[in-house]
Amino acid sequence: MKIYDTQRAPNPRRVRIFLAEKGIEMTYVPMNLQGGDNLSDDFVRKNPWSKVPLLELEDGTCIGETQAICRYFEVLKPEPALLGKSALEQAEIEMWQRRVELGFSTKVELCFQHGTDFFADRMTPVTPVAEWARLDVLTFLDKLEAEFDGKVYVAGEAFSMADITLFCSLEFARVVSIRLGDNHPNLKAWYERVKIRPSINA
């Protein structure tokens, strides 16, 4: 079993942290995205969406999408639970996971894709898209800050996938000069709590 991976990209990092939290050893295949490794015929045969991370099982089955890969390992190794145990925990973690991924991570990625020329060989950056996404990201952080009052982790008392997603996207957001500000004390305290977990260096 192996995972096609890129060190600095946020989605592969989410998987690495998830697996490190669970103590699962993995073989990682490094991919150079800017060099176009993910656009090669060989890789596109494995993943027609040409994205990493991609999990390839021993029988050749390929699973794309970070959340799907993580769910696969959550079922194989339920402890520690990162997607929740009870029906309520699972629902709350998924609710926050979706809010963070759709409302923040995706928009940060749009800022990067449309605000830089990193992928100019494969797409046409549209500056207003990056500008709109940036405004949306800043609004999202302010809203999350207000909701975070009294919370330990994104989905409540336990560290979960929602924290991994927010942390990876927040660190990646620095590339497009988006950072927590003095108006985000709750999120800054959360960030310091998460940053010291050993898995974060995976």
Ligand SMILES: N[C@@H](CCC(=O)N[C@@H](CS)C(=O)NCC(=O)O)C(=O)O
């Ligand atoms: N929805 C996918 C997104 C994966 C994704 O966008 N991966 C980026 C790296 S973070 C990628 O492979 N980009 C290469 C490209 O767009 O050519 C997931 O959750 O795994």
